[in-house]
Amino acid sequence: MPSNELDELDRYVIYRLQKDIRGTSAATIANDYGVSPSTVRKRISRLEDEGIIRGSHLDIDYEQAGYQLFTIIFCTAPIPEREQLAQEALTVPGVVSVRELMTGEENIHVVAVGRDGDDLSRIGRDLAALGLEIVEEELVHNEYSCPLHWFDKQSD
Amino acid sequence: MPSNELDELDRYVIYRLQKDIRGTSAATIANDYGVSPSTVRKRISRLEDEGIIRGSHLDIDYEQAGYQLFTIIFCTAPIPEREQLAQEALTVPGVVSVRELMTGEENIHVVAVGRDGDDLSRIGRDLAALGLEIVEEELVHNEYSCPLHWFDKQSD
DNA sequence: TATGAAAGGTTGAACCC
């Protein structure tokens, strides 16, 4: 499936929805860009079909939600098992994201949240039980993400 | 700001919306859990007021979108400027997320996407220009995230 | 705090240019 080039409208739609999906209707985007709502809906639907849109998620402030400990666990996995171990790490309760790095010693970065040290100890044990070697663990002070604004278009 | 305990319905609502917000209406959640739709909407609205819900974002497959290079850049920032530099890093075109670590040498992890090596070189230069010291750079093979799913454990 | 009902907005599909 050859991935087509994105045009300016595609990128604008993605930008707007990446910033806020609940508060941004197709009609709003269409109005701001100057096309009809159904044009925007068609683009969204096409982007989904092409697999460029992977999903849509609520963004939770775990600290506010009572999970004060936000930690990143650096692990080592043998390359052949790296991908499978990364997937399995996601099933450990408390884990919220996993990054697989192409190379390097610490090639799996697991992020997990917990309410207390006991939670984190258990998570560490669970990860080790899967076969991951834990190299280091650090507290995360903050995490930000943002839309791809590659296309330094207007912001609003 | 006393962070209230989340009850089982709160956690279920968060779980469902974290998994898929576009495809999950309040009515669906209400039906699956066995309460009325407006009960679910009130919960969502309360979670927003309390700051537990921070936003909602589209999840993009950057590789499919034509940004083949997915890289993590490990940086060092002096603690007093760490938070501000982390925020500023978000403004660099191509940067999609930033994590600040509490301690350690490499205390800012920047994730960026690009179409080619030139993009990445420019991003590196931009980060350095902000005052970040770049320690290392690695290609990311994959990134997964998942809802917080240890709701079955807690009781209240 | 949970529920129900009416009004207005949003979506997806079929059809036309």
Added chain:
DNA sequence: GGGTTCAACCTTTCATA
């Protein structure tokens, strides 16, 4: 590809227990 229309669904607001 872009646009229009319409039925079904969703959300907001208000009223009620």
